[in-house]
């Protein structure tokens with residue numbers, strides 16, 4: 213099973229693979245030398261040859277005993293080097309492919325499945341490349357050479373051994389398609405169960421709150437049973453295959469011995485040569501036996517490799533936002549890419565509009581209609597604007613467009629005068645700092661989370677950012693101040709504190725556009741309003757005012773926004789000041805009426 217397309221997954225480990233192959237061939241050569249020496253010693257002892265005349269085979273036998281462990285050690289060390297390199301490179305490539313694909317492409321797959329691709333599929337490929345493939349080559353080279361040697365010694369024995377040896381790899385191939393299919397089913401069931409478990413652990417508080425733990429448990433048990441069924445079906449098939457292979461491996465040397473003995477009886481073969489023929493035919497089948505131990509790695513590797521290839525092929529590789537090899541090796545993902553950015557890295561944008569969309573169209577892959585359609589709007593620099601609209605009107609998709617993840621199929625979106633098409637992932641991110649509704653925080657202290665985006669920032673910069681974000685209580689020395697631990701994903705903080713800490717972190721990034729996507733939903737309306745007013749007063753490191761875009765469901769805090777854009781069916785239905793729009797009695801007035809008590813708060 214050499215799948216040529218999988219070979220390109222070996223990357224820079226390919227030259228090392230040839231060392232593993234050469235070590236395997238050397239091991240076989242030493243084993244053959246030992247077998248020949250053994251045959252000569254047997255023949256000599258049986259014919260009564262004096263021991264001093266058997267010096268050469270004795271030396272060869274002893275030398276082989278010493279050399280074999282040394283070559284084995286070299287092979288094992290190289291296999292480990294191959295494994296390490298393949299895992300490091302493949303994980304880097306998969307992570308880069310995920311980054312290139314962006315959140316929109318990855319939103320259609322489950323994070324648990326993607327996780328098992330990075331972890332388990334790569335683990336499965338390691339024995340495929342490190343053990344199975346090299347052994348396949350060794351078996352072919354050694355087996356073919358020894359059959360030729362046997363045929364030279366005795367054509368009949370050579371023919372018989374050659375026939376059985378051919379049956380070992382080819383007869384089980386009749387099951388290939390079925391085994392490959394079962395391998396795919398096994399992987400699908402395994403990654404689905406893995407994804408279910410990850411989802412369940414992540415969603416445990418929700419499951420408990422909803423009283424759905426038992427139902428989820430039942431679903432997991434069902435997924436587990438499905439995996440068991442598929443695994444057993446795969447095992448049954450591979451047991452038939454291993455049984456057949458074992459039969460040929462045992463039968464091969466036995467048949468050679470029987471045929472050889474018959475040839476001796478009929479006088480066609482010298483009895484002394486029978487020892488040699490028997491030992492050599494054992495050596496023909498030895499590499500096959502080793503290969504049989506790695507059959508499973510072969511099948512698991514092919515299905516894992518196919519999955520990885522389809523991910524890598526589905527994403528165009530870009531050079532932007534790459535995860536460096538050392539980062540992937542250390543198990544840290546792309547977040548550290550942010551760490552390189554420093555305060556005041558992005559220049560003032562002058563008088564160009566902060567955001568300008570002109571006839572912008574975007575449709576999600578597989579969707580039957582545009583999520584954003586003919587969207588046209590201008591957000592002047594240094595303003596605070598709000599984006600509101602019914603659920604599904606396209607607000608979050610617009611946020612993705614601002615981040616450069618949703619590129620237009622028609623029209624244009626420019627940020628500070630530059631089209632998002634030109635900016636690409638790398639260009640967009642410095643211009644826009646996003647604070648999402650459920651921000652990701654990292655286990656550690658407040659300082660650690662803030663310094664992630666601005667490693668050069670001083671304590672007073674950090675304190676200023678916390679103050680601007682309305683999170684000054686996090687500076688309280690009795691709680692530990694900047695060095696207070698925040699727990700796993702900010703678990704020691706309240707929902708509002710997590711959001712305000714995330715806003716402070718985004719402010720430290722100092723980009724010209726601050727995008728708050730439902731970022732203060734856990735903060736009470738009065739406080740949210742105060743934070744927005746405070747943000748309006750803050751300045752970037754170079755003294756320029758930033759543009760703040762607030763995506764909001766709750767209308768109360770955005771009444772004072774300079775412009776309110778009301779989205780409806782993927783385009784701007786209304787825009788203007790809150791009170792003017794209210795007077796128009798259109799979409800905003802409808803939303804306002806639905807939330808009236810909150811608005812009046």
Ligand SMILES: Nc1ncnc2c1ncn2[C@@H]1O[C@H](COP(=O)(O)OP(=O)(O)OP(=O)(O)O)[C@@H](O)[C@H]1O
Nearest residue numbers: 319576579583601602603604605606607608609610
């Ligand atoms: N990943 C996706 N794949 C396909 N369609 C999507 C995807 N995400 C959103 N949509 C569709 O795109 C449209 C706009 O969705 P979007 O999430 O931008 O709306 P929204 O205004 O942010 O809604 P909400 O206020 O509920 O968050 C909707 O019709 C939605 O069903």
